[in-house]
Amino acid sequence: MTEAARHIDAASEAQLLDAVDRWVTREVAPIARAHDIDDIWPESLVTGMAELGLFGATIGTQWGGLGLPAATYVKIVARICQDWMSPTGIFNSHLMLAHCIERFGTADQRAEWLPRLASGAIRGGLALTEPDAGTDLQGIRTVARRDGDHYVLNGAKTWITNAVHGEVFALLAKTDPAAEPRHSGMGLFIVDKSCPGFVTGAKLPKMGYRAIDTGQIFLEDCRVPADRLIGGVEGQGFYQATGGLELGRINVAARGVGMAEGALARATAYAQQRRTMGKPIAEHQAIQLKLGEMVTRARAARLLTLDAADAYDRGARCDMEAGCAKYFASEAARDNAEEAMRIFGGNGFSQDYEIERFYRDAMLLIIGEGTNEMQRLIIARQWVKRHPL
Ligand SMILES: Cc1cc2nc3c(=O)[nH]c(=O)nc-3n(C[C@H](O)[C@H](O)[C@H](O)COP(=O)(O)OP(=O)(O)OC[C@H]3O[C@@H](n4cnc5c(N)ncnc54)[C@H](O)[C@@H]3O)c2cc1C
Structure with a gap:
């Protein structure tokens, strides 16, 4: 992302925040209570988010994003959460995926994925956590084995935001489970639901952050093209995911x-x-x-x-x-x-x-x-x- 893309003048920021404020008042606040209690995904908000540019809020302008500085982005997120936190999950996790591709991806990966992520044509999230590894990410068990021009992934992810309604994920796996130190044997992959062997689990019931789909992903001999390894080099996944x-x-x-x-x-x-x-x-x-x-x-x-x-x-x-x-x-x-x-x-x-x-x-x-x-x-x-x- 260029330095120029990270700036927004005060008038443009005020205009954007005003548009977000009006959208929250008109569209978000009135549906919050019922959608939360009934745990219903707020589909009606997605169009407004796309119109406001939220799916590309922090993606560079050269990819069709708004290229906002973090300082403006946090004001947008805070405004929405003054009324209802859950909808921010639809674009927050999505932007984490985009961030990994924009910062660490190859030129081809950026060109292929970022414009569609910025427009919201495809949406997704970040799939790191597993049933036996959250804080200790180096302890994940999902394995990616190279097979010709593909990787074959096996494992399970849990607590993944946008797992049900999202289509594509930056997914952490071990390319060398025996590597020491453990983080040196990991890769971050762009995995989408068209990959054979990608199985979406059920939406998990939660005490809060309801309405948003947090779910499981199962990888059953899931075949992922080799050019989906972010950055194209094995061993960088842990650094990219935590970056x-x-x-x-x-x-x-x-x-x-x-x-x-x-x-x-x-x-x-x-x-x-x-x-x-x-x-x-x-x-x-x-x-x-x-x-x-x-x-x-x-x-x-x-x-x-x-x-x-x-x-x-x-x-x-x-x-x-x-x-x-x-x-x-x-x-x-x-x-x-x-x-x-x-x-x-x-x-x-x-x-x-x-x-x-x-x-x-x-x-x-x-x-x-x-x-x-x-x-x-x-x-x-x-x-x-x-x-x-
Ligand atoms: C609603 C929801 C949405 C989520 N969305 C996503 C998502 O989109 N993608 C994703 O990858 N993950 C997601 N997560 C997972 C989340 O990031 C993990 O739950 C979190 O990192 C904690 O991991 P854990 O649950 O395995 O807890 P554990 O790692 O088992 O930790 C349990 C307790 O032990 C403590 N602890 C662990 N290790 C240490 C240590 N070394 N020193 C001191 N204390 C320690 C922890 O602080 C915690 O109190 C989501 C979780 C929730 C609840």
């Missing part, structure tokens, strides 16, 4: 920002309407203390996330910044959702209000894209490295 995680973490942080702000906005309105002991509960000190903490958390989450996005856009090393943003903003989302629930009293527990959805959805942010336990380890290691004796 996109900084952007992924900034993206999760942006979701946390939106949710922390969304919970705060709802609690703020409710606290001024609900009256006890002859006055709005917003005038009780116990509620004010909560709101004060919630405002601070939401603002700090936004600032940390923009700081990480800024470092990313400058091309600076930002694993620590992305980790801090992901960790803090996801915990802020969960804490603000919980405090909002308390402010809503019994109504916070009701599906007639949206707070319980914020509470359920926020937990995903704490687990996904590297658990918050791991984030703190990454932050600490990088901090010490940057401050040697």
